[in-house]
Amino acid sequence: MILVFCELKDGQIRKPSTEALSEGRRLADASGKKVGALFAGASCAGAAEAAKFGADVILTAEAPTLASYSSDAFATLLADAVKAKGATVLLAAATAVGKDVLPRAAARLGAGYASDVTGLAMVDGKLQAVRPVYAGKAFATTTFSSAVQTATTRPNVFPAAEKAGAGAVEVLAAPAGDFKSVVKEILAKAGGKVDLSEANVIVSGGRGMKDGANFKILEELADAIGGVVGASRAAVDAGWGLPHSMQVGQTGKVVSPTLYIACGISGAIQHIAGMSGSKYIVAINKDPEAPIFKLANYGIVGDLFEVVPELTKAAKAMGIGKN
Amino acid sequence: MKILVALKQVPDTETKIKVAADGKSLDPADVKWITSPYDEYALEEAIRIKEGKGAEVVALSVGGDTAKDVLKNALALGADTAVLLKGDGQGDAFAVAQMIAAYAKDKGFDLILCGNKGLGGDNAAMGPMLAELLGVAQANVVVKLELGEGTFKAEREIEAGSEVVEGALPAVITAQKGLNEPRYASLKGIMAAKKKTIEELDASAVTAGAQVSALALPPERPAGRLLDGDASAQAQALLQALKDEAKVF
Numbered sequence: 279m280i281l282v283f284c285e286l287k288d289g290q291i292r293k294p295s296t297e298a299l300s301e302g303r304r305l306a307d308a309s310g311k312k313v314g315a316l317f318a319g320a321s322c323a324g325a326a327e328a329a330k331f332g333a334d335v336i337l338t339a340e341a342p343t344l345a346s347y348s349s350d351a352f353a354t355l356l357a358d359a360v361k362a363k364g365a366t367v368l369l370a371a372a373t374a375v376g377k378d379v380l381p382r383a384a385a386r387l388g389a390g391y392a393s394d395v396t397g398l399a400m401v402d403g404k405l406q407a408v409r410p411v412y413a414g415k416a417f418a419t420t421t422f423s424s425a426v427q428t429a430t431t432r433p434n435v436f437p438a439a440e441k442a443g444a445g446a447v448e449v450l451a452a453p454a455g456d457f458k459s460v461v462k463e464i465l466a467k468a469g470g471k472v473d474l475s476e477a478n479v480i481v482s483g484g485r486g487m488k489d490g491a492n493f494k495i496l497e498e499l500a501d502a503i504g505g506v507v508g509a510s511r512a513a514v515d516a517g518w519g520l521p522h523s524m525q526v527g528q529t530g531k532v533v534s535p536t537l538y539i540a541c542g543i544s545g546a547i548q549h550i551a552g553m554s555g556s557k558y559i560v561a562i563n564k565d566p567e568a569p570i571f572k573l574a575n576y577g578i579v580g581d582l583f584e585v586v587p588e589l590t591k592a593a594k595a596m597g598i599g600k601n
Numbered sequence: 602m603k604i605l606v607a608l609k610q611v612p613d614t615e616t617k618i619k620v621a622a623d624g625k626s627l628d629p630a631d632v633k634w635i636t637s638p639y640d641e642y643a644l645e646e647a648i649r650i651k652e653g654k655g656a657e658v659v660a661l662s663v664g665g666d667t668a669k670d671v672l673k674n675a676l677a678l679g680a681d682t683a684v685l686l687k688g689d690g691q692g693d694a695f696a697v698a699q700m701i702a703a704y705a706k707d708k709g710f711d712l713i714l715c716g717n718k719g720l721g722g723d724n725a726a727m728g729p730m731l732a733e734l735l736g737v738a739q740a741n742v743v744v745k746l747e748l749g750e751g752t753f754k755a756e757r758e759i760e761a762g763s764e765v766v767e768g769a770l771p772a773v774i775t776a777q778k779g780l781n782e783p784r785y786a787s788l789k790g791i792m793a794a795k796k797k798t799i800e801e802l803d804a805s806a807v808t809a810g811a812q813v814s815a816l817a818l819p820p821e822r823p824a825g826r827l828l829d830g831d832a833s834a835q836a837q838a839l840l841q842a843l844k845d846e847a848k849v850f
Binding site: 475527548554593 | 612614615616617618620625627638639693694695698720721722723724725726727728729730731732733734737738739740741742754756757758759760761762763764765766767768769772777778779808809810811812813814815816817818819822823825826827828832833835836837839840842843844847849850
């Protein structure tokens with residue numbers, strides 16, 4: 279069996295989890311295996327939806343003690359489910375929770391782990407993973423020497439495909455309490471926008487923004503086209519008051535949106551490393567020699583303080599981002 | 602309090618990656634090696650705890666002779682002692698976690714700090730694997746850490762915000778940018794570090810869970826198109842192209 283750990287939010291499967299589950303289904307079809315979707319929480323209402331993304335079996339562990347995420351509780355649950363089901367592959371989305379729990383579960387299983395993969399295949403019955411290394415400056419093909427193989431899938435890379443599975447529900451026993459650590463509180467960022475690592479459209483600013491307050495014009499464009507705002511290391515380190523969680527690059531977030539609009543970003547290797555996996559790149563820069571133009575699908579040589587507001591205006595006029 | 606800081610030597614962020622002749626590893630020619638930036642936040646946090654409430658800080662790295670640079674730097678910054686586990690520190694995260702766990706087991710560390718990922722391998726896995734192998738609590742991608750009596754409270758980055766994790770010590774905490782502002786080594790620190798020795802031990806034999814079978818550069822991106830006209834015309838042309846050609850909207 280291929281087991282996929284899925285996360286619920288407000289009773290719905292999170293999008294990165296539907297992508298991981300869909301990829302699990304494809305791998306199962308290629309190797310004649312079954313797919314199990316594993317859920318844990320105070321309530322797993324909404325887990326039935328996993329059948330739509332190909333789950334043959336839906337495993338649920340419900341307990342008040344699982345209301346908050348706990349590394350060791352969830353790792354125990356995952357590892358026990360792998361053993362109980364004789365699963366050979368364990369997948370999850372490369373989210374904050376997925377990247378926290380899967381390595382821990384892998385260590386418990388004595389299993390190899392590939393993080394944040396962008397490609398998976400079954401080769402001679404064994405999992406093979408392709409993953410960006412050096413923040414996307416290279417890609418490593420990873421093979422496993424362990425019996426159980428584990429990986430997290432990068433959000434926004436694997437298509438979520440609806441394919442009906444049997445969806446038989448099995449209830450798992452929740453791990454006993456007294457966990458070593460537990461999440462006590464969630465501090466949401468104002469606005470509650472999606473994270474850069476999951477965003478489909480990113481409008482990013484660099485040193486050419488001149489000041490943190492000027493990022494307002496990027497916010498306006500992002501709002502108009504349904505995107506979120508990022509920044510280069512130069513902008514974050516400039517002391518403009520931008521949080522490091524906005525930083526895109528080798529020492530920041532590695533992103534893979536459909537559209538990346540780089541405003542006033544010259545294109546240092548550090549930054550390019552973090553965003554070169556974007557499907558379409560737009561560069562707006564006054565300097566026609568800026569290295570970012572070598573990477574861009576569309577380039578605008580011009581003053582971003584003129585171009586960006588024009589883009590916002592035109593996007594609103596064209597009704598973009600409203601569909 | 603006894604703190605272990607695990608440090609990894611990695612290629613500098615500005616390094617242009619070239620694939621070696623074996624087709625599966627990094628060509629080390631022209632590579633400048635540095636301490637993984639996230640590990641610097643881990644070390645700084647350990648030194649701040651030592652200054653604040655007193656602690657013994659042990660710096661550790663898995664690698665060959667060149668990794669001694671990382672340890673010398675850690676000693677100069679304020680680590681009390683340094684240990685080099687001689688082994689492959691660049692390989693599989695599970696293998697490295699096993700080596701460090703074998704060393705740290707039964708040594709009474711209250712806290713183990715490392716970066717949330719080693720720059721380059723980008724696995725973000727060694728910390729949680731180490732926590733599991735040692736049977737202790739973990740908090741990853743931490744931007745704020747408070748220690749109590751045998752407890753910790755850590756704020757860690759999650760999607761679009763952060764969450765507060767509470768747990769018992771000992772624990773493995775992996776550091777994220779924002780946790781603190783790492784200091785530079787002082788001349789006094791550098792001179793004092795010269796008098797300290799680095800303990801060298803052979804890393805224990807381990808079984809890797811995964812290995813790299815091929816390393817490749819990303820495909821070249823096709824040549825782009827510059828848009829003409831004034832700002833308004835450029836904006837119109839861009840949105841039209843994104844709609845019609847790229848079908849982004």
